[in-house]
Amino acid sequence: MKYLKFLILGVIFGIVLSKSEVISWYRIYEMFKFDSFHMYGIIGSAIILGIVFIQVIKRRHLKSIEGTEITFAPKNMSVARYLIGGTIFGLGWAMTGACPGPMFALLGHGIGVFLVVIASALVGTLTYGMIRDKLPH
Amino acid sequence: MIEFISQPWPWYVGGPAIALIMLGLLYFGRSFGVSANLRTMCTIGGAGKVASFFDFDWTKQIWNLVFILGAIIGGAIAHNYLTLDPGVDLASNTVSDLQGLGLADPGGEFVPSALFSWERLFTLKGLVMLVGGGFLVGFGARYAGGCTSGHAISGISNLQIPSMIAVVGFFIGGLLVTYFVLPYLLG
Numbered sequence: 001m002k003y004l005k006f007l008i009l010g011v012i013f014g015i016v017l018s019k020s021e022v023i024s025w026y027r028i029y030e031m032f033k034f035d036s037f038h039m040y041g042i043i044g045s046a047i048i049l050g051i052v053f054i055q056v057i058k059r060r061h062l063k064s065i066e067g068t069e070i071t072f073a074p075k076n077m078s079v080a081r082y083l084i085g086g087t088i089f090g091l092g093w094a095m096t097g098a099c100p101g102p103m104f105a106l107l108g109h110g111i112g113v114f115l116v117v118i119a120s121a122l123v124g125t126l127t128y129g130m131i132r133d134k135l136p137h
Numbered sequence: 138m139i140e141f142i143s144q145p146w147p148w149y150v151g152g153p154a155i156a157l158i159m160l161g162l163l164y165f166g167r168s169f170g171v172s173a174n175l176r177t178m179c180t181i182g183g184a185g186k187v188a189s190f191f192d193f194d195w196t197k198q199i200w201n202l203v204f205i206l207g208a209i210i211g212g213a214i215a216h217n218y219l220t221l222d223p224g225v226d227l228a229s230n231t232v233s234d235l236q237g238l239g240l241a242d243p244g245g246e247f248v249p250s251a252l253f254s255w256e257r258l259f260t261l262k263g264l265v266m267l268v269g270g271g272f273l274v275g276f277g278a279r280y281a282g283g284c285t286s287g288h289a290i291s292g293i294s295n296l297q298i299p300s301m302i303a304v305v306g307f308f309i310g311g312l313l314v315t316y317f318v319l320p321y322l323l324g
Contacts, residue, residue, distance in 0.1 A: 003203040009161050010207020011214065016158065018215030019142070020151025024225050024247045029235070032308075032315035035228035041148025042155065043289055049156035050294025057163065064166035072168075075282065075292065075299040082281050082288075082299045086306020089277025089284060093307060094314035095270030095322070097248065099285040100171040100278060103271075104205045106248065108212025113253050117271035122182075124275025125175040129190035135280065 014105040023105050025097025032094055080136040092124075143221045159290055167200055170287030172278035174198070174205050223247055239324025252323070262322050273310075281306065 020042055021027045031039035056062070057070050064070050093099050096117050098106060103121065106114045128135075146154075159169040176191065177198040184191035227244040235243035240251065257263035278284040281303045283292060289307070292300025 003200055005165055006162075006167075006200045006203040007207040007210075009158055009165075010204035011211040012154070012207075013158050013204070014208035014211020014213075015215045015219065016146075016151055016154040016211075017208065018212050018247075019146040019219060020148065020154070021145055021225055021247070022151065023212070025249060025252070026225050026227055026231065026235075026244055026247075028311075029315060029319070030228055030231040032311045033228075033231055033234060035230040035234075038148050042152040043285075045149055045152030046155040046159075046290050047293050049153050050159055050290060051296065053156060053160045053163070054294050064164055066166045068166065070163050070166070072295050075297050077299060079302060082302035083306045083309075085277050085279075085281030086288070086303035087277070087310040087313075088273050088306075089281055089303075090307040090310020090312075091314050091318075092270045092273025092275075092277060092310075093285075094311040094319065095266045096274060099274065100175060101205075101208060101284075101286055103274075104171075104208045105212035105215075108209040108214070109216040109247065110213075111248055111253055113255055113258055113267060116258060117267050117274075120268045120271025121175055121275030121278075122178055124272035124277070125172075125279050126179050126184055126188075126191075126275075127272070128276045128279040129176070129179065129184060129188040132188075132190055132280075 013101065014108055017102055017105045018109070023098065023102040023109070028094065028097040078137055084136065092121075139219070140221070143219045145226065155290060156294070159286075159294065162204075165200075168287075169291045170201075170283055171205060171208075172275075172284035172287060174201050175275050176279060177202060235323070238320055266322050277310070 017023050022042060027039055030036045054072070061069050098117065100121065103114055103118050162169045177195050180191040180193060180195045223246050225244040225247060232243045240249060251257065252266065258267055281288065283303065288300040288303040293304065
């Protein structure tokens with residue numbers, strides 16, 4: 001039962017990604033063509049509201065449901081890691097039109113071939129884990 | 138009511154809803170990052186034996202696997218009960234671009250079935266797009282330490298410079314493929 005709340009949030013997430021068309025390959029293509037405000041509006045408004053939420057959490061030292069203060073681990077500074085890794089991710093994002101969340105939501109839409117996309121993403125993750133010591137971070 | 142929410146949702150509904158989901162996960166003592174699940178799945182599959190990167194207690198990530206299972210169910214609910222018209226109202230520039238690249242009826246469905254089907258997978262272009270694209274998403278997300286949810290939404294909301302750099306990378310890669318690779322992969 002302790003996982004039920006995550007299942008419910010996940011269901012809402014899948015519905016939101018679907019109804020706001022974030023899972024549409026077309027919307028991602030349109031975004032990278034700068035033809036529509038739609039995706040920028042979604043990501044931008046999520047960030048603006050997210051900044052407000054996190055500032056309030058930090059300043060008021062709000063606690064989670066588990067009674068401990070909500071904390072945020074700062075990410076280690078690097079340029080190579082985020083720029084190279086991010087660029088590789090972007091190459092794949094524009095091809096599949098799906099980042100990891102939408103990949104799973106699309107399975108729910110019955111587009112079975114996304115199983116292959118997810119399996120390939122797992123192989124990509126595995127490959128990174130095996131050669132990460134040789135990569136600039 | 139059902140009919141009302143079965144219309145496509147504008148950006149000013151979708152974006153704030155995503156921020157609220159992130160807030161919900163924070164309130165539950167977790168953080169919003171979908172691609173971490175790919176690492177967890179590798180670990181469950183035994184990848185800890187070949188790389189120490191996968192050698193961690195995956196039971197602490199069960200909540201995230203449950204979350205993504207929910208996203209699959211949410212996709213199915215939206216598909217079966219909350220969609221009146223499966224089309225996407227694209228910008229006219231995008232429609233004419235894609236028609237020029239040989240794609241029939243752009244926006245007629247959520248995902249172009251001409252590109253995302255089992256038949257297409259067994260063509261060279263389909264293989265590059267689905268298997269190659271998926272591989273790059275998985276490799277790049279872990280290399281960058283996060284995907285759209287972890288960096289673009291959670292990271293930038295927390296004013297993290299690394300996340301801003303990662304998102305610049307997302308766009309460098311995305312623009313390269315959209316302008317220089319997709320013209321060869323479509324049609």
